[in-house]
Amino acid sequence: MITYEFLQNYWWFLISLLAGLLVFLLFVQGGNALIFLAGRSERERELILNSTGRKWELTFTTLVTFGGAFFASFPLFYSTSFGGAYWVWVLILITFVLQAVSYEFQGKAGNILGKTTFRVFLTLNGCLAPLLIGTAVGTFFTGSAFYVDKSAVGVIAAPTISRWANGWHGLEAVANPFNVEFGLMVMLLTVSLGAMYLINNIDDDKLAQQLRRSLVYSFGLFLVMFVVVLGQILTMDGFAVNASGEVYMESYKYLQNFLSMPVVLALLLIGAVLVVAGVATTLLRKGFTRGIWLSGPGTVLAVMALFMVVGYNDTSYYPSTADLSASLTLANSSSSEFTLRTMAIVSLIIPFVLAYIAYFWRQMDKRSLTTEELEKGDKY
């Protein structure tokens, strides 16, 4: 029986899936973070940005669709978080806006700011976007300071439902080390993914060597952050919801969630193993370039597991530290049953979309990118 509750859970599953795909596709950002670090010469830098440049729109579109899907399925999150944590979202947006034009503009005559500026924009977006998105997602575990009062709509002079409790409007998230660690973890993961994607996508031995070196550092640091963050998640108090919808603090909430949802735990473990396997094989086996196809799917699974553990099993996925009763849960922030049902039907197209993307991806990437192709073919 497809109940309202089932639909809410189904939509949280889709949000988790989109989040997982988004973090995987942030290999574009991770790769761009390496333009100057791994790319020593003009030729190598061109190779890197032309490689990520053929995929960036997919990442961008996934972000936009993630936003749209969140809006359609859990509009109270959209209004509370975006309108409240104003500066965080604006900063994220600006880095993506800078990225959107930089590929096209950097190599063109008449671009006013010069080639290097636009490449710096790409690098900035490459570092900051995953860091900021990760920090924002960290608040799913630690909470944010906001109030929600739906009755405010009836107050003519002040009808705003959601209000942020401080003037920092989201910037205060960095005051909590966990959020920042979460952000760093995501950033280091995307850099590792970026390095592996470039190793796979570009046919150039010297560059590959430099990328492997970057991978050692980024993944080493990632592992440290991952252990630090996971350790905290498993031991921290979490925001639990009781049968009547009241939110309260519960010790070891997320650990308990993992234990009572073995499938989610398995997703996390399989994901983590795949991520490690991809990197380890890349580093240990000479000539192995397919690490991204292990670590990428691993990333999708692990991110999905983290979203599920913070949303399912009577948990508040966007808790308020200013007023626990304002915390957002799947039940109190979702769209109506009719809308979720309608959109669930729409979502049946998603496998088809994924299939054609995969098909054309393969068509376009049958051969790896080489300097020769850039010299004679179309490039940024």
Next chain:
Amino acid sequence: MLETALVDWSRLQFALTAGYHWLFVPLTLGLAVIMATMETVYVATGDEFWKRTAKFWMKLFAINFSVGIATGIILEFEFGTNFSNYSWFVGDIFGAPLAIEGIFAFFMEATFFAVMYFGWEKVSKRFHLASTWLTGIGAAISAVWILVANSWMQHPVGMEFNPDTVRHEMVDFWALVLNPVAISKFFHSVFIGWMTGAIFVIGISCWYLLKRRETRFALASIRIAAMVGIIGTFAVMFSGDSSGVHVAEYQPMKLAAAEGLEDGGERAPFSIVPGVEVPAMLSILATHDADGYVPGINDLLDGYTTPDGVHHLSADEKIERGKIALEAFGEYRALKDTDPEAAAIARQRLDENVDYFGYGYINSKEELVPPVGLVYWAFRVMIGLGSLLLVLMIAVLWAERKAKLRNMRWLLWAALCSIPLVYIAGQAGWIVAEVGRQPWVIEGLLPVKAAVSSVSVAAVQTTFWLFVAIFTLFLAIEIRILLKAIKQGPQIE
């Protein structure tokens, strides 16, 4: 307390973003059709000339496309960042088309754009041609869904207000999708794109003719672009006509403002410019009947009775009923857990007045009148320039057919100078549609001032100026890159 400055700056920021976005989108929609047609000729004839012609326009397309994407993402997220109340109050309806746009349209654009741009050597000719068309079709599908969303704001349908969740909830998805306003807006916007793409291509090609270079390329481009443009312009006129009828029916205040019509009635005249009128023409345009009744601004504010005897409430009456609705809403919320009977009475009072809910936020009836001068003149600029551009395209096509175009330098100059005009016309149209519906973010249900987020005025001012700087810089860079690329030319000859 609601700050007027916050409302104004939030509104201004959205206007800025949407205005900039609408600079880049029409060219994407139109140029896609023109270059896809060119590539079709290439695949059909195998003539390399057509491939190089198509590729040149694709290069310009790509430069413009990226700025459209950059402004577009901000638009989507601004509903949340700056109109958070809106996002909850109608998110149950409004979020759906945005999500569908992402799933159906954006992935298509993203995937096939990459094939179109980088796939010449990687996929077969036909496959590549399909990708070029699919990029354009993806853009058009994206227009469908964003205009479904926009049209719902202009003419909300298929929903019910739920005081328990404090929002409007979707009850009929197909009413939303098949909203008559959405259908005419879709055709109107897409064909404005055809016009824009056509004028862009014609103007640049005429510049080559003036410079006596790339002649074959220029003439071939003009032939295709002028056809697309002329078809587009007629379609713009037809869809504009049905848009007019919809506006008259669903947003009479917007029509009255666009006409500067203070006192309406039957056989309402159409004002060409102040003082010059065509008798009964407005009635014909708005109702397709010379005797049709068109209310003016004063009628809408003071209330009026149409010839069929139906009385339309005055603004004050609507405001009063809106206040009753808001009050009943508050009572219902306060009593629903403690006193179900009293709550049921309040609920009934709310239901009786819910259609006027948004009017409850209005302090005085003057607030209900959009800036008349701006909307009036924007409407005239739009129609005037649109007509001028149609004449121009017909003249260019005729001269090209008669092989006279190359020597008619005045016409070449006129075509070149018309490029900014098509953008001005597009922006003017946007002003009519969006300024003309103020103060409503959702017609009759929610005024802008009840939709904004609770952030500080300084924050919105900061982001406003930041966006001004970024967008303006991008525009300047885009124009400069385009000019350089045009100067370099397709280098076919």
